[in-house]
Amino acid sequence: MKDDNFLRANNAQHLWHPMGHPGDLRSHAPTIITGAEGSSITDIDGHRTIDAVGGLWCVNLGYSNDTVKEAIAKQLYDLPYYSAFGGTSNPTAIEASYAVREFFAEDGMTRVFFTSGGSDSVETCLRLARQYHRLRAEPGRTKFLSLKKGYHGTHFGGASVNGNNRFRINYEPLMPGCFHLPSPYPYRNPFGEADPAVLAQNIAAAMEDEIAFQGAGSIAAFIMEPIQGAGGVIVPDASFMRLMREICDRHGILMIADEVITGFGRSGDWTGSRHWGVQPDMMCTAKGITSGYFPVGAALMNDKVAEVFENAGEDGGIYHGYTYSAHPVGAAAVTACLSETLRLDTKTNAAARGAQLYEGMLALQEKYDIIGDVRGGHGLMTGVELVSDRAAKTPMDMATMKRIHTATYEAGAMVRLGMHNILMSPPLVITEAEVQQIIDGLDAGFAAA
Ligand SMILES: Cc1ncc(COP(=O)(O)O)c(C=O)c1O
The missing domain is CATH 3.90.1150.10 (Aspartate Aminotransferase, domain 1)
Known part of the structure; x- marks a missing residue:
């Protein structure tokens, strides 16, 4: 390791930081x-x-979980990497998918697609949502609905459903066909409504209106965080997510819960969706899945979605994935982390x-x-x-x-x-x-x- 003076002098001279201004960081070192x-x-x-x-x-x-650290270290010696594309797999990934499935059983999530992080998980859910509708002979369902103030990562799909223009404007034009509803944010909202339950009803009405305007048959999915995190920790009324679920069901729209922050206990329940008594069709996860000890995410599906792929002909093939999907070291971190999460x-x-x-x-x-x-x-x-x-x-x-x-x-x-x-x-x-x-x-x- 270089000495402190080297680190101080070089910090941000060569390293560009995510979500940072490269010029500012050169003069004001992080x-x-x-x-x-x-x-x-x-x-x-x-x-x-x-x-x-x-x-x-x-x-x-926390930073001192030896069980997770030891599982990662051991796996580096057993099998540091192998691809899970198409015809190959590895034991730790199989074990981790079982652990994830068990963890999310109460949410109805039964299939696991591993990714390298939250943005990947969002992208995976958006793409698979479109493919799901194609497989069901509704290829016209390509649009997405989401909430203002939502954060869904930085890939082009995720940025397109993001509801904060800071993460959008420098990278436009984004994906067409993405429409944003008001955030369930009583402190500042376009209805001037401070009662969160009435606000939830207003947003539900706005969603019905948008669906009628776009045409239900053109919408693939609605994505939301159970509690909006990066947008400012915006806690909706307890009725809100259920109202959204009912509307999605009525119009054949998939519900994707972005649980990248709220999953794995952060909301006070194992998932944010469970906290509000809702079972979505798909979930995006990352972060707490390995407690940050290794970069891993997972897109999760319920039986309704999964069976459409599994029972389809050739078109059911998933031509999407990441070099590090089902990474054996990441998978070892997942299994150890979930077991520690439950034990503690x-x-x-x-x-x-x-x-x-x-x-x-x-x-x-x-x-x-x-x-x-x-x-x-x-x-x-x-x-x-x-x-x-x-x-x-x-x-x-x-x-x-x-x-x-x-x-x-x-x-x-x-x-x-x-x-x-x-x-x-x-x-x-x-x-x-x-x-x-x-x-x-x-x-x-x-x-x-
Ligand atoms: C709700 C939500 N979705 C997606 C992401 C993107 O995750 P990542 O930064 O791992 O790509 C984040 C990151 O904070 C997030 O909070």
Whole structure:
């Protein structure tokens, strides 16, 4: 390893960072994280903080799970790689697909297509949704519906259904035939409606209207996050996902749940869909599937979808996949991670610590006028929306956001900024004292602003 001076001098000189400005990062070097333990991270200066971001909504088991590390290390010696294209397979991938199937049995997901991450999983679901309709002799069903403020990764398909223009405009034109409905976001919404249940009804009506306008027979699928993560931790009314499911069913539209964040316990249930009492047709997963220890994702299908492919003639072939789909080392990480997730019952801790974090933020809202909205209370996903004028709901400027971020970090908690939102998704194994440290860190950060 090169010394610290080399790392500091070279950081961002050659390495382009995802979601970063290459010019800005050259002059304002990013924080270099050199180590991690439990729910904490340490930077190159030896400063240790609670990782309230959980890596990037993914390190559900924390950084010190030896069972997962040992499974990965062992697999590197047994079989570091073999392709799962067409005619070959490997034992760990078979075992992992069994573990995933068991994990999602209650959601009705029975088939697993491994990918290398969340964007791949979204792309896989979108493509297979179109192929499903072709196989059912409805090739005209090619369009997609999604929600504003949704985040579905950065591939062209995922970006096309994304509901935040920041991730779209530089890369347009995107895929045609993608239409966006309002987000179930009571704090700011086009209906001016603060009651989440009424808002859910309004969006359902907008969806019916859009389907009538497009023609139901032209729509392949509707994709949504059970709780919108990157868009600001937007928690819909408990009725919302069920309303969407009923509409999809009525019009022959597949429902894809993007569980890349909400899956594997983060929502306080094993999946976000289960949290809302809904069984989708397909699920996109990643992140918590390996707790970030290895890049893996999975697209999941129910019997209804799968049987159409399995019983089709030649056209049922899936001409889609990734070199690292069903990677044996990734698969070993999946099996170990799911078994640890269940053994530690991480969803129960996520629900309890999530409530603590949410209540902590509500208490800070009483203290600081700059907190416009606090969202969460469903597992360890918490969003705090900052405003410079509470009555006018004016979004906080980025210079102040960055000052709060720095002061919070110095006080012992790494949080994430999503525009004028503070986003938190710490490891699901976090302790009560560590959550308190996040709350205290933000208290110091807001005081500094
Ligand atoms: C809901 C959702 N879908 C898809 C993705 C894309 O996943 P990845 O970054 O692994 O490609 C993300 C990433 O944060 C996500 O939050």
